[in-house]
Amino acid sequence: MKLMSGVLSALALVAMLSTEAFVSMAEAASPKRVQISGEVIDTWCYSTEIMYALGTAHYQCSVWCAIGGVPVSIKGDDGNVYVLLRLEDNDSSVAVHNPKIVKIQGHQVTVDGDLYERDGVKYLFVDLVADDKGLINITHEEFGIQPFGQ
């Protein structure tokens, strides 16, 4: 009998701990609904500063990088960079499987979506490109075409 109650206490403890773990995981996993405006960027060239990586100067490279599998992000007007993990009805965040990503590369956009923040990184699951102003950040006159010249 004593053994039985010990086992029951242990089971109750396990149930309680796993419920708490589940609740805190659920809280951590709940996204924030956001609308973000900014420029769609090539995360590699932007983060490494291997070359000037914004606007028309870098447009050609950013398309090649995206098709090559480099993650695409949005540099928000708020100064934050958001890693794009989903775009509208396509689950792939890789441009070769999701051509929509290439179509908005370099563009000034406003998007609606869910924001997940993990360990200081901001991830965006976009369900609607609410506005697309196109490639309007004119930088090639100042910086040339990166990295191809002209």
Ligand SMILES: [Cu+2]
């Ligand atoms: Cu690039």
